[in-house]
Amino acid sequence: MFTVYLTSREEKLGTLLSAIKNVPGAVLLGSATNLRQGLKECAQDHPGVHLIDDGLLEHEVGLWEQMATLPYPAVVIGEAVDAGAARRALAIQAKDIIPWSSLSTDLAAVLTRVATSLEGKIRQNGRVIVVFSSKGGVGKTTLSVNLGVALAKASRQPVALVDLDVQFGDVAAMVGDAPLVTIYDLVRGTHQVDAELVKRALKRVTNNVYLLAAPNNPEEAEEIQADHVVQILQLLRENHAYVVVDTAPGYNDINVAAFDFADVILTVCTPDVVTLRTIGQALRVFLEGFHYEPSKVRLVLNRSGSKTGVENLDITRVLDYPVRYELPSDGAYPARAANEGEPLTVRYPESLLSRAIQQLAIDLVQEVEGRKRTTEKSLKTRTWRNWLRRGDKAEGTR
Numbered sequence: 001m002f003t004v005y006l007t008s009r010e011e012k013l014g015t016l017l018s019a020i021k022n023v024p025g026a027v028l029l030g031s032a033t034n035l036r037q038g039l040k041e042c043a044q045d046h047p048g049v050h051l052i053d054d055g056l057l058e059h060e061v062g063l064w065e066q067m068a069t070l071p072y073p074a075v076v077i078g079e080a081v082d083a084g085a086a087r088r089a090l091a092i093q094a095k096d097i098i099p100w101s102s103l104s105t106d107l108a109a110v111l112t113r114v115a116t117s118l119e120g121k122i123r124q125n126g127r128v129i130v131v132f133s134s135k136g137g138v139g140k141t142t143l144s145v146n147l148g149v150a151l152a153k154a155s156r157q158p159v160a161l162v163d164l165d166v167q168f169g170d171v172a173a174m175v176g177d178a179p180l181v182t183i184y185d186l187v188r189g190t191h192q193v194d195a196e197l198v199k200r201a202l203k204r205v206t207n208n209v210y211l212l213a214a215p216n217n218p219e220e221a222e223e224i225q226a227d228h229v230v231q232i233l234q235l236l237r238e239n240h241a242y243v244v245v246d247t248a249p250g251y252n253d254i255n256v257a258a259f260d261f262a263d264v265i266l267t268v269c270t271p272d273v274v275t276l277r278t279i280g281q282a283l284r285v286f287l288e289g290f291h292y293e294p295s296k297v298r299l300v301l302n303r304s305g306s307k308t309g310v311e312n313l314d315i316t317r318v319l320d321y322p323v324r325y326e327l328p329s330d331g332a333y334p335a336r337a338a339n340e341g342e343p344l345t346v347r348y349p350e351s352l353l354s355r356a357i358q359q360l361a362i363d364l365v366q367e368v369e370g371r372k373r374t375t376e377k378s379l380k381t382r383t384w385r386n387w388l389r390r391g392d393k394a395e396g397t398r
């Protein structure tokens with residue numbers, strides 16, 4: 001079973017709705033006759049496929065770039081199989097284009113293929129990055145939010161941001177939104193987290209970045225168990241190329257579940273003696289207690305270069321562990337962006353910290369993307385080759 005959202009001109013809506021009804025396994029999520037409205041609803045619902053009438057695309061050039069980065073696949077229905085329709089479909093990175101003339105024969109096969117195999121295969125194993133520190137106030141949330149935005153930009157793929165600071169999480173506040181649905185609503189009174197509910201709980205932060213917010217009240221935190229966390233992270237990694245998890249300090253059950261599940265733990269420290277002492281202890285727990293590989297546990301020095309009297313080299317020596325990433329002090333910019341309710345990397349993309357986080361994201365993406373890009377390219381080529389073949393056939397039969 002898979003879900004379809006339909007956006008089409010009013011006069012074509014009826015035909016398309018009944019065509020979708022005849023596709024086995026397709027469940028209609030909703031429909032719109034206005035592309036902006038359709039995109040707004042899809043951002044909430046994340047359909048298995050967004051089916052789009054090319055007749056609407058023509059008039060919305062300004063939306064193409066945004067559409068190319070959306071986290072769910074699009075399929076276009078074209079009036080004529082011509083270069084203009086193909087260019088529009090390519091511009092929005094549609095997975096396929098179906099001519100109206102072959103709707104009855106091709107719709108079922110194309111929708112099923114796109115919704116159930118292509119996307120799923122590309123995104124099955126998103127990378128889980130946990131941002132942690134043994135100390136409060138060192139910049140974990142600032143890094144999590146902006147790393148999420150930067151990863152989405154660098155990878156052009158969807159990113160989930162999870163606020164696992166379950167008592168006093170402030171990711172939603174930092175991006176200017178009071179969430180209606182939170183992680184608490186996913187776990188309340190159940191051991192089994194529902195995949196559809198997880199999708200619906202995600203709130204769009206910015207292009208391709210979706211937030212699962214922390215509970216609104218600290219007392220709700222008790223309901224969240226380690227097992228819930230594992231299920232949620234697994235579900236999110238199936239649909240997002242990266243899952244960035246913000247945490248509160250401490251080795252409680254839910255943090256340890258996230259650490260175990262993570263591919264990378266970014267351990268944040270600042271250049272001061274008190275923080276460094278606790279970070280040394282935390283690193284020991286990761287490496288000697290949990291036996292994690294050093295490549296998984298990466299030290300991030302925030303506010304690097306601050307004149308605290310503790311030099312970067314001293315830090316490596318004291319901790320006997322390399323600083324993998326350095327993030328500079330950025331004056332009032334991070335606090336100002338937070339006060340304005342926008343991620344720093346969106347509000348002040350050229351600030352020192354923004355640029356350092358963007359570089360960190362590029363490093364993380366380059367680490368994993370090489371092989372995936374090759375796979376995506378060959379899948380895309382195959383899709384378009386299929387379409388061109390169908391186009392040839394259609395031309396030949398005219």
Ligand SMILES: Nc1ncnc2c1ncn2[C@@H]1O[C@H](COP(=O)(O)OP(=O)(O)OP(=O)(O)O)[C@@H](O)[C@H]1O
Nearest residue numbers: 136137138139140141142303328329330331334335
């Ligand atoms: N590199 C930086 N330069 C300037 N200000 C920074 C920097 N990093 C973080 N800050 C500021 O430091 C404060 C604390 O940051 P943040 O909330 O991200 O830390 P945290 O580790 O998540 O804190 P908590 O433990 O309370 O959750 C914020 O006001 C933030 O804007």
Ligand SMILES: [Mg+2]
Nearest residue numbers: 140141165170
């Ligand atoms: Mg925080």
